[in-house]
Amino acid sequence: MRWPARNPWLIAGLALIVAATAVVFAVVDRVPDPEMSATLAQRKPDVARGEYLAVLGDCAFCHTRSGGQPYAGGRALATPMGVIYSSNITPDRETGIGSYTLGDFVRVMRLGVTPDGTRLYPAMPYTAYAKVSDEDLQDLFAYMQTSPAPVREASRATNILWPLSIRWPLAFWNLAFLDRSRFIADGSREAQWNRGAYLVQGLAHCGTCHTPRGLLFEEKDVSGRTALYLSGTEFDGASPINLRGNSGDGLGRWSTADIATLLQSGRNANSAVTGAMADAVRHSTQYMTDQDVAAIAVYLKSLSPAPERGRASFIASDSTIGSIMAGSERSPGGRIYLDSCAACHRLSGSGENSTFPTLAGNPSVLSSDPSSLIGVILVGARAPSTVAAPSGLAMPGFGWRYNDADIAALATFTRSSWGNSAPPVAAAQVAKIRDLLRISRPDF
Amino acid sequence: MSSNDGQTSRRDFLATTLALAPLAVAVAGQTAAQSSKGEQLPSNAPAPDHPSVPDYRPSYFTSVEWAFINAACARLIPADEHGPGAVELGVPQYIDRQMATPWADGAIWYMQGPFFAAAPEFGYQSQLTPKQQYRLGIKAIDTLCQERLHMPFAALTAAQQDDVLKQIEKGSLTSPDLSLSAFFSAFLLKNVIEGYFGDPMYGGNKDMAAWKMIGYPGVRADYLEWVGEAKPYPYGPVSIYGKRG
C-alpha cells in the first residue's frame, strides 16, 4: 500500500475537514446568548402565572414517566437506534435544573442548549418555545424552580450508540432551521387573535405535530406566514389533521365553539381526539382558560385554506344508507362497515352526538394521508378522560379481525361514502401501519 | 387510581421521529420502521380462532369414545333436507375441545362434598366433572348396548340408536354408575346444541351453516334501523372472526 501523491481530491478533502472542524468549533463550542431583555432582572416573576404556563406548554407529560414523580423525567422515547429519556426538570440541584440561572433556562427553552453546551434533540420543541416572551419564560422558570418537589433522580442517558450519539450536528440544524425571532403581534388584528397566534405558535407548539416538515424534518413554517402552516402532515403511524380552513380535511366546517369544546373536553358534537392529541388534551388544553381556548379557536378559524390540490372534499349525501338498508350493499368495504362499524358510527356515518364520532366529513377520515384512520381501525382509540367529559369512551381495535386488504377496503369505503371524497387506501399502506404498530395479521 | 386510561401515545412516536431528525443524514437508508410504540390500548381480541378442520384428531376422547360422540351427534342433529347435521358442522370437535377448558374439570362449579342424592329441583349434586361424565356416560351406554344388542352404540343402526337415546332421555335405560338421563340432557344434548349453534371459532357450526338454517345473523349486534320493522333481516350471519355466511 502506498500513499497517493498530490491527489487533488485528498487535499480538497483534508481542507474540507479542517474547515468543517473550524466551523464546528466556531458554532458549537460556545454557549449561545439566550437573548433576554436587560430589564427582565427588575421584573418580579409571578409563580402562579408560571404554573399555568407550564400547563400551556404541556411540560409535565413529556417530563414525567408513567408512574413517576412529576417533572422527574424518564419518559422513554424508543428510537431505532436506542432509547432516549426525557430529563429531570425538578428543582433538584444535582439531577434536575435547580442550579440553572434564568439565562440558562431561557437558553435551553429557545435554543435547545444546556448550560454545559449540550445540544438537546428537538424532541424538546424549542423551535416553538423560541416564540415565547421573556416575561412568560421568567414566570415559568420561577414556577419550575419553586413548586415541583425536587426529585433526586439522574436523567437517564440515552443508549444510542456512537457515532449516532454525537450531538454537535444539531448546531448546524439550528443554524439552518431555528427561527430565533420572538412572536410579533399583528397590529391589524384583534388582541384575541394575537393571543391565539402567540399560544398556537409558542407554548402550545401545535405546529410540532400539525405542520408539514422538510427533508431534514424541519417544520416548513413556524410563524404562520404561509398556507403550509398547520396544514396537516404525517409521521410514520399517524396523520395529524389539517387545522386550516379547508372544508374537506380541515376545520372549515367547524365553528370556533366546536374547536373550543374539543380542546376543553377532548370531544365535540362530531369528533373526538385520540393518540397524541388525547395526551395534549388530557394534560394541557383541558386546563386552559376559556379565554385562551377561545383565542386559539379564533386564530385557527382565521387560517386560510391550504392549497386544495390533492385534498379531499366533502358534500353531504345520504346515498350510502339506502343500499345498506335494502340489503343490497355489496362493496367489500361497505359490508365490513355494516358488520363492524355501523353499531356506533351508524349507517349514515353520522355517529352519535358527542359520543361516537361522525365519519361523514370528518377531517381525520378525509386526511390526505390515511395513517391515523388506518391506525384507529387497527388498534382502536380512546378519548381522554377530562374534567368536562370524564368518560374515556373507547373504540376497540379490529386489526385482529381483518387483513390488510379488508382494512384498506373499509378505509376506502369511509373515505368515499356519505359525501366523503378522499383517495382510496391501498393494502400496502395498511401493512406499513400494521408493522409500525406491531399488530399481527389475522391468520386467514 | 386504577383507572387505566389506556393512553395510546402517538406522541412518544412523534418525539422519536423528531429526535432522529438531525441524524437523518447519518442514518440515511435506515427507516423508523422498527420503532416500538409506547403504551397501547389493551387488546380486545377474543380467544383464538379454531374453526373445524377436516381431519381432526381428538385430544381427550379415546377412539371408542370418539366413535360414540360422532354417532350420537349424527342422531341428535342429523343431516336432512333442512340443513347439515352436527357431524358435518364439526360438533364432535367442539365437544372434544371443550374438554380442555376449565369448565370440563368442574372449575366454575362448587365441587366440595359431601355429596347427596336429591330431588331434581336442587340441580346438579353429582361429584362428577364434565370430563368424568363423558368418560363414564359413554362407557355405560356402550356397555348397555353390548349387553342388549351385542354391539357398541356406534355400530347400531340409526333406528336402534334413536331408540337407545330415547330410552336414556326418559330414564327407562339406567346405569348404576351415573344418571344417564342427566348425562344425556345436561351434557351430551346440551353440548351438541352449543357446538351446533356456537361461534365457528370453537370448532362447530362450520361456515355458520346452523345460523343460516334458522335465519340468525350471528354476532352482528346492531339492529337499530331494523328493530321496529318486523320484517326479515336482509343480511346473512357474521362470525366473531368477521367471516360472513
Add this chain to the structure above:
Amino acid sequence: MATTSKPVDVVIVGFGWTGAIMAIELAQAGLSVLALERGEDATTVPNWAYPKVVDEISQSARNGLLQNLSKTTVTIRHHKNDRALPYRQIGSFKPGTGVGGAGIHWSGVHSRVMPQELRLRSHVTERYGARFIPEGMTLQDWGVTYEELEPHFDRFEQVCGTSGKAANIQGRKLDGGNPFEAPRSHEFPLPPLTDPPTSVLFAKATRELGYHPYPLPAANASRPYTNPYGCQLGPCNFCGFCSDYGCINYSKASPQTTILPVLYRMPNFALRTQAHVLKVNTDSTGKVATGVTYIDAQGHEVEQPAALVVLAAFHLHNVRLMLSSGIGQPYDPDTGQGTVGRNFCYQLLNSVNLFFNQNVYINQFMGAGGVGQAIEDFYADNFDHGKLGFIGGGVIWGRQTGNGPVRGIPLPPGSPTWGSGWKTAVKQNFLHAGRIESQLSNMAYRGCYLDLDPTYRDAYGTPLLRMTLNWQDNDLRMSEFFGEKLSQIGNAMGAISMSGRVLKRGDNWDTRAYQSTHINGGTAMGADPKTSVLNKYLQSWDVSNLFVLGANTFAHGIGYNPTGLVGALTYWAAANIRTNYLQNPGPLVRR
C-alpha cells in the same frame, strides 16, 4: 398474622352499583373512601368490546360474567327440616362478580316501587282488615315512605339515563306512561326506546283487552346522554346481548358507564381488587365497627381500619357478612326471635313463549334488556284482592330482550328435543317466536330465612350462607291468577300456540331454571328493631357506624325489578350520612 392497612374514613365492601354510588357520594363529601372488591376491575374496552363479548358460548353457556361458584356459593333447602344442598351450578339466580358486579350483566329494567308496597302491612290492614294476612306471613312496613325516597329515585334515573315516559309529574297526569304511576318530580331523562315486534303486539293486545300498557322504564339509553356526574352513554342499538353480557355500546347503565369515570379521577378514592372480605370487626363493646378483615390477592390476611363501614356486596354476601361478623341477633324461625336472616324473599317469574305464523316476524335476536311494554293493572294492590284471597301482585310485560340459539330456542309444546323433528321446529320458530312474562312479588314468611350452613364451607374455610325458602300457598295462587292473564294476552296477541312455565300450587322452588336474580330481604330495614336489622337509613341498629345496602334491606319482596329501588335506597342512605350522620356520628334513629 394479619397486617394492618392505613386507616380510611370509609371502607366499602363490594364494588357494584351500591358500592359505586356510596363511594362517589361520600368521596364528593370529602371523605377518604376505600372500596374492596374481591373480583377484578373491568371496563367496556377491552372487557366488553365488540365482538369479543357477544359470544353465547363464553358468556351464556359458561357464565363468563358470573360469580365463580367454586370459590363460594350458598346452600339451599325448601324447609327448615330438610338438609340443605349446595347451589353447585348457576341456575335460578345469577350473582355477578368483579367491579360493577351484577350491574354489568343485568338487563336494565328500571322501575321504582309502588308507595303502598313500602307500607304493605298497614295498607292491607286498612283495606282488607288484619285477618286478611295469612298465618305465617311476616308482612311488615319498611319504615321509609315513597315521598322520602322520591328525590333519590329521580336521582338514580338521572344517573342511569333511564328511557321512559312519565304519567304523573307531581300529580299532573300525562298520556303515554303508566297510569298507576306514583307522583314523580321529573320526566324520565330519555324518551322510550323503539318498541320491538313483541312489544308492539303486546301493547295492542292489552289495550284491546282494556288494560293500560306503557313503555317499561329501561336503563338502556334511547339517545346519547350525559348524566349529572358528566358521564356519557351511547344509544342502545338493540344488539340482543344484554342480560349475561356487558354492553358493547356504552348504552346500558352500569357503574362503569355512569359513575366510575368520575370517581376514578378523585384522589380521595381508592379501589383494591382481589380483596375478599371475611368479616366486619367491632370493638370490645360490639357496638362500634373498627373496620374489616380481608384476604388479599396473595392470600394474606389484612386488617383495614375505617371510621365508617359500608356493606355493598350482593345480597347474599351482605347477609353472610352480618352473620359471620356476629352483628345483630340471628333469626330463629322457631321462636320468631332475632332479625338477621329474617324475611328472606324472592320473586316469581312466569314465562310464556308465543309462537306465531310464518308471516309474523318477531326477530327475537334483536332486542334490549329493558325494552318492552308492560301493564300494572295487577300490580301490588292496584286491583281488588278481596275475593282473590292472596296478597301481592306483579307486572306483566311483553319484552324483547334479545336471544340467540345457544341461549335456547323456545319451541311449541310437544316439539321433539332432538333429531330431525327438533331441527324442523327450530327452523320454523326461531324468527317467529316471542315471550311474555309476569314477575310477581314474593311475600315474607316465618319459615323463609337465611342462616349459616353447618356443613358446607367456601374456599376460605368460612361457612356458606344457607337459604331456606319455598313458594307458599299465597304466592302460588297469585301465580295461577297471573297464568290466566298471560294466556288471555297471548291469545289476544295472535299466538297460534304457547309454551312455558307458570308456577302453580304444588310447585317447589326449582334451583335449576333461571327464575330471577332478585333475591331480597334478610337484613330488613324497618321502624322496629325487633323485626328489622337496619333503621330507615339503612344503618345497623346495633352498630351505628355500619350501613348495609342492597336488596337484602327489603322488608319483603316487590313485583318490580329491584335495581331502581336498591339505587334509590343507596342515594337516600348516602344523603342522610352526608347531611346528618357526619355532623353527629351515632344512631340516626333512637331505639
